[in-house]
Amino acid sequence: MQVTGTVLTTRRVDAYHALTVVAPGIAERYRPGHFVSVAVGGAYTSMVTRRAFSIHDVKSDYGGTVELVFTAGGPGTAWLAERRARDTLDLVGPLGRPFPLPRDPAHCVLVGAEYGSAVLFPLADALLARGCRVDFVLGAAGAERVFGAMRARRLAETTTLTTEDGSLGVRGKVTDALPAVIADTRADVVYACAPMETLRAVTAVAMEFDIPVQVAVEESMACGIGVCMTCVLPIIGDDGVTRMVRACVEGSVFRGEQVRFEDVGTIPFDALGAPGGGVRHVS
Amino acid sequence: MSVDMRTFLAHVELANPITTAAGCASSGRELAQFFDLHRLGALTTRSITMAPRAGRPTPRMAETPSGMLNAVGLQGPGIDAFLERELPWLAQRGIRTIVSIGGGTVAEYSELARRLADAPGVTALEVNLSCPNMEDRGRVFAREGSAAAEVIASVRSIMRYDVPVVAKLAPDVADIVSVARACVDSGADALSMINNPLGMAIDTEALRPSLAAVTGGLSGPAILPLAVRCVWQVHAALPGVPLIGIGGVMSGRDAFQLVLAGACVVGVGTALFHDPYACLRVERELEDLLRARGFQRLADAVGLAHRPPGSAHRHLLVDSEESTP
Numbered sequence: 001m002q003v004t005g006t007v008l009t010t011r012r013v014d015a016y017h018a019l020t021v022v023a024p025g026i027a028e029r030y031r032p033g034h035f036v037s038v039a040v041g042g043a044y045t046s047m048v049t050r051r052a053f054s055i056h057d058v059k060s061d062y063g064g065t066v067e068l069v070f071t072a073g074g075p076g077t078a079w080l081a082e083r084r085a086r087d088t089l090d091l092v093g094p095l096g097r098p099f100p101l102p103r104d105p106a107h108c109v110l111v112g113a114e115y116g117s118a119v120l121f122p123l124a125d126a127l128l129a130r131g132c133r134v135d136f137v138l139g140a141a142g143a144e145r146v147f148g149a150m151r152a153r154r155l156a157e158t159t160t161l162t163t164e165d166g167s168l169g170v171r172g173k174v175t176d177a178l179p180a181v182i183a184d185t186r187a188d189v190v191y192a193c194a195p196m197e198t199l200r201a202v203t204a205v206a207m208e209f210d211i212p213v214q215v216a217v218e219e220s221m222a223c224g225i226g227v228c229m230t231c232v233l234p235i236i237g238d239d240g241v242t243r244m245v246r247a248c249v250e251g252s253v254f255r256g257e258q259v260r261f262e263d264v265g266t267i268p269f270d271a272l273g274a275p276g277g278g279v280r281h282v283s
Numbered sequence: 284m285s286v287d288m289r290t291f292l293a294h295v296e297l298a299n300p301i302t303t304a305a306g307c308a309s310s311g312r313e314l315a316q317f318f319d320l321h322r323l324g325a326l327t328t329r330s331i332t333m334a335p336r337a338g339r340p341t342p343r344m345a346e347t348p349s350g351m352l353n354a355v356g357l358q359g360p361g362i363d364a365f366l367e368r369e370l371p372w373l374a375q376r377g378i379r380t381i382v383s384i385g386g387g388t389v390a391e392y393s394e395l396a397r398r399l400a401d402a403p404g405v406t407a408l409e410v411n412l413s414c415p416n417m418e419d420r421g422r423v424f425a426r427e428g429s430a431a432a433e434v435i436a437s438v439r440s441i442m443r444y445d446v447p448v449v450a451k452l453a454p455d456v457a458d459i460v461s462v463a464r465a466c467v468d469s470g471a472d473a474l475s476m477i478n479n480p481l482g483m484a485i486d487t488e489a490l491r492p493s494l495a496a497v498t499g500g501l502s503g504p505a506i507l508p509l510a511v512r513c514v515w516q517v518h519a520a521l522p523g524v525p526l527i528g529i530g531g532v533m534s535g536r537d538a539f540q541l542v543l544a545g546a547c548v549v550g551v552g553t554a555l556f557h558d559p560y561a562c563l564r565v566e567r568e569l570e571d572l573l574r575a576r577g578f579q580r581l582a583d584a585v586g587l588a589h590r591p592p593g594s595a596h597r598h599l600l601v602d603s604e605e606s607t608p
Contacts, residue, residue: 002317002559020299039557046349048503048533049559076346092559153438222344222351223556226313229306229329229355230344244337244358266340273335273361 374493
């Protein structure tokens with residue numbers, strides 16, 4: 001649904017911007033893993049595509065608020081970073097398929113890199129409410145880019161931090177620390193949100209331990225509602241056929257082993273409808 | 284007083300002049316979550332192809348000043364899945380549907396027409412002659428009147444007489460009027476314009492083209508003047524031919540420009556990415572603009588900007604005379 005939300009508060013969190021927006025209908029329907037799309041640039045904007053953001057926090061006050069976390073990278077997010085309390089935003093959401101939750105209490109490892117971590121906190125709340133054990137592995141290039149370390153420490157049984165420059169926690173990437181965490185916590189499932197390369201490595205680790213892994217991908221999209229067909233990636237279906245699938249409506253959460261990470265950005269030759277009929281075989 | 288927004292696409296009456304642009308509303312189901320599709324004049328599907336198509340690699344989209352580039356490559360499930368799942372879904376709900384078709388050869392277009400000829404629920408058939416994303420770059424039919432005419436003649440001969448065949452034209456041609464005339468001469472009941480002109484953007488961080496396909500179709504408000512020009516020229520040359528005006532419509536005022544230039548139906552495309560309710564908003568705004576200018580019927584405004592100088596406000600005078608007691 002589309003909501004004209006009012007900005008409640010803006011704040012800086014480490015290297016990121018966070019906006020809390022009053023958006024009643026969206027907050028009500030939200031499940032962890034959903035995202036929202038935001039129109040940027042105001043009424044006469046020259047920016048025609050919406051920006052998609054995962055939701056970091058949902059609260060029920062003021063009829064329901066959602067908090068978005070982002071970096072001011074391009075002109076769209078720079079405009080968003082300039083919003084102040086009482087400004088209005090055009091939001092559409094909640095969009096996408098949420099994280100599936102385990103039916104019974106399980107040991108869950110939540111892996112986030114950069115601001116991909118943001119989406120994991122509502123997930124952690126939902127898992128804890130079901131009696132799951134939650135452990136975080138959060139990482140980034142440097143200390144100021146590790147998102148939500150404090151909140152993770154409060155929520156989780158253990159929190160492992162990694163930075164590539166060694167300025168915080170373990171020097172290295174989240175995937176360097178992940179095998180030990182999975183082994184120590186006897187994890188049943190891994191949830192991850194991070195850039196594609198990291199998700200690929202996280203999936204590889206989880207598959208080595210033979211435990212399920214749910215990944216939330218960050219694909220660039222124009223509409224967020226499934227009509228523009230720009231956010232596709234190759235996904236192996238339950239029937240074994242690879243299809244170019246929209247991250248916005250069929251994702252953005254996928255089972256890790258469904259995603260053909262090494263083929264993202266290409267049309268695999270054996271994908272349904274690939275040039276050449278999708279029936280060629282390499283020998 | 285409400286304005287009579289009914290319009291005719293050839294002999295088919297539509298409740299209002301707003302349709303979705305091909306490829307911008309998939310097959311309707313996504314937008315149906317937001318509003319009742321019956322409120323559209325018609326829904327135009329993405330271009331349907333014979334075989335399923337996986338489309339182009341990503342990145343497929345790049346935002347540009349007041350617009351965006353896309354190189355989706357006609358991703359879609361193919362005609363079989365369309366006839367099995369998507370068209371029946373629309374037909375059962377009685378949604379006016381303009382089915383867009385795309386092919387690489389005349390034979391492929393003909394086969395698509397054959398498959399659709401007996402399918403219930405096809406209000407009109409739009410022949411995508413101009414998709415710049417086709418893998419086979421040599422066969423952009425819309426670039427040449429004779430190639431376009433060959434496709435239209437074949438499709439027209441196959442489709443049922445009561446289903447209008449609409450030729451969708453590209454702006455990337457030396458003379459759009461000659462292509463339009465060739466299509467009409469070979470049997471097109473209506474024309475729609477414009478498809479995306481080709482454009483390109485370069486990523487200044489990666490130092491390479493922003494799109495995996497290098498070039499892509501430009502859409503959005505950036506191309507509105509191009510659409511208005513094309514509609515104007517074709518309406519001036521072929522005033523009796525119904526036109527679907529498409530290209531960068533974001534507001535009722537944009538749609539009004541196309542109507543005044545000669546379009547009796549207006550397609551809303553890229554605006555849907557920005558605002559899922561764009562079609563309804565454009566329709567409402569267009570109606571308000573017409574009412575504010577004293578029009579009682581949309582049909583009275585179609586092509587009105589072509590009237591010779593000196594005959595300004597004729598309709599407004601007529602209206603005020605009528606309303607004087």
